Amino acid sequence: MNVQRIQAIFEKDMKDFMKNTMMFFTPLLPVILAVFYSRLGEGEEMPLMMIYLIVGVTYSAVTSGTMMMLMAEENEKKTLRGLMLSPASFLDIIIGKSLAATLLTVVSLVVSLLIMGIAPLLNAQAIMGLVLLFFFFLFLGIGIGLFVKTVGITTAYLMPIMFLFGFTPMVTFLGFAEDSLTMKIAGAFPLPQLIEMDETHSWLSIGVVALWMLAAALFAFICFKKVKQNE
Amino acid sequence: MENSIEVNGLRKTFGHKSAIKDVSFAVKQGEIFGLLGPSGAGKTTMIKLLTGELVKTAGEIQVQGMPPSKFQTAAFKAQIGILSDNSALYERLTVYDNLKLFCRLYNEPVSRIDEMLIQVNMQEEKKKIVAKLSKGMKQRILLAKALIHRPKLVFLDEPTSALDPGNTAQIHRVLQTLNEAGTTIFLNTHDMEEATVLCDRVAFLHHGSLQELDTPENLRYRYSTHAFHVETFSGNKLVIENNEGGAEEIAKLMKHGCIKSMHTDNPTLGQIFLKVTGKELV
Numbered sequence: 001m002n003v004q005r006i007q008a009i010f011e012k013d014m015k016d017f018m019k020n021t022m023m024f025f026t027p028l029l030p031v032i033l034a035v036f037y038s039r040l041g042e043g044e045e046m047p048l049m050m051i052y053l054i055v056g057v058t059y060s061a062v063t064s065g066t067m068m069m070l071m072a073e074e075n076e077k078k079t080l081r082g083l084m085l086s087p088a089s090f091l092d093i094i095i096g097k098s099l100a101a102t103l104l105t106v107v108s109l110v111v112s113l114l115i116m117g118i119a120p121l122l123n124a125q126a127i128m129g130l131v132l133l134f135f136f137f138l139f140l141g142i143g144i145g146l147f148v149k150t151v152g153i154t155t156a157y158l159m160p161i162m163f164l165f166g167f168t169p170m171v172t173f174l175g176f177a178e179d180s181l182t183m184k185i186a187g188a189f190p191l192p193q194l195i196e197m198d199e200t201h202s203w204l205s206i207g208v209v210a211l212w213m214l215a216a217a218l219f220a221f222i223c224f225k226k227v228k229q230n231e
Numbered sequence: 232m233e234n235s236i237e238v239n240g241l242r243k244t245f246g247h248k249s250a251i252k253d254v255s256f257a258v259k260q261g262e263i264f265g266l267l268g269p270s271g272a273g274k275t276t277m278i279k280l281l282t283g284e285l286v287k288t289a290g291e292i293q294v295q296g297m298p299p300s301k302f303q304t305a306a307f308k309a310q311i312g313i314l315s316d317n318s319a320l321y322e323r324l325t326v327y328d329n330l331k332l333f334c335r336l337y338n339e340p341v342s343r344i345d346e347m348l349i350q351v352n353m354q355e356e357k358k359k360i361v362a363k364l365s366k367g368m369k370q371r372i373l374l375a376k377a378l379i380h381r382p383k384l385v386f387l388d389e390p391t392s393a394l395d396p397g398n399t400a401q402i403h404r405v406l407q408t409l410n411e412a413g414t415t416i417f418l419n420t421h422d423m424e425e426a427t428v429l430c431d432r433v434a435f436l437h438h439g440s441l442q443e444l445d446t447p448e449n450l451r452y453r454y455s456t457h458a459f460h461v462e463t464f465s466g467n468k469l470v471i472e473n474n475e476g477g478a479e480e481i482a483k484l485m486k487h488g489c490i491k492s493m494h495t496d497n498p499t500l501g502q503i504f505l506k507v508t509g510k511e512l513v
Contacts, residue, residue, distance in 0.1 A: 008335035019323040078319040087305035
């Protein structure tokens, strides 16, 4: 691992991002949604579920989405080969890109939460949960980004991630009975766990989210190994 | 270290298909070595094996004195430069930003960018977005990128394919200057003219096997019939054998001032390739 090379890749990705119209609008999506939600029921306290929904959208669209697109574009435009033939290691490349995805996520999330009301998330337990959740989505993005060959195909992978993990709390609006299997399964997903944690202050939820994060890290590691084997 | 590349009994198979079959050769330090063959002959596979992009099935490889186990190290990568027709630039970034990235990856000062742009005659395009450059200009920037870290050995895979004569000549000039400075060049091409102009030695690769290896001059001499092609002012075209009888015949023609032109029967590398493999070099 080499800090200078990681920084070079990070700066290149940030410059490229500023000129990429499609990617440039991705971090704006949660901000626009936050503005929209904050206008609903003006004067009333923002429901916690809506705040976490914005977190879910930010992490799925910006963290996972950006990471996937950054990797896929390098594959599609055949620029990854140039990086791989340089002294930069595969890990340098992934970390450089992860830093770009992290910066965009932080900016997008902070702006969105400032609009929605950041106060409910300003406690150690919530922050820890948000950090674990961020890494869950980042590892998911890295894993998929490693084998996706074109930017177009990233959409096919991004949609299920957004609906399954980014919009999980919305399942409550689908009319399932509270004790149905669907609701129980959805409740074990990371985002509902964080909402539950906020209500119960249980550390068990943090544990569940940590398990999700470890599973995503394992998935990214398996994808990384597979790509290295195929080289 | 006398040889930059040493290959012995190299084999590469993809499933049941053999791409490289028991190939052995060496490339001397400071020479331009041309690997000639039609598309699908195994030329790109050879470069990928020599640069660590592919793993050999059998045989031995040494590049810059290093075995394949070192091909992924930064020390190895710093010694080699690669340009292929598959190389690419970041289209949304400027020429400067593209080269700056590689300067930093190779730990070179950014002042090197200007040196390289002068070398490939692209100083005026420094601030231009890559997407707005022509194919020939992009190829020259890719060459600058491949050479930005002063590699000792450069691999070129069809570097001038689909380029106009002006850009081709420009790239040839850069390569000749580079070689004069001592850089070893491994050139994959199916362009026989390019090989004749640039290469100190050439090898023919056909269906993954090496068929011939020598200097272009030696190959042309070896495959020559050694006859003379003579055209007279009366329009006759004669083929005269290179022997005593032929000498008398030429002397007679010269005595009468009949010879309009006369040249030896040295075949082109393309003709030799066709003779050796029965396949056109395209």
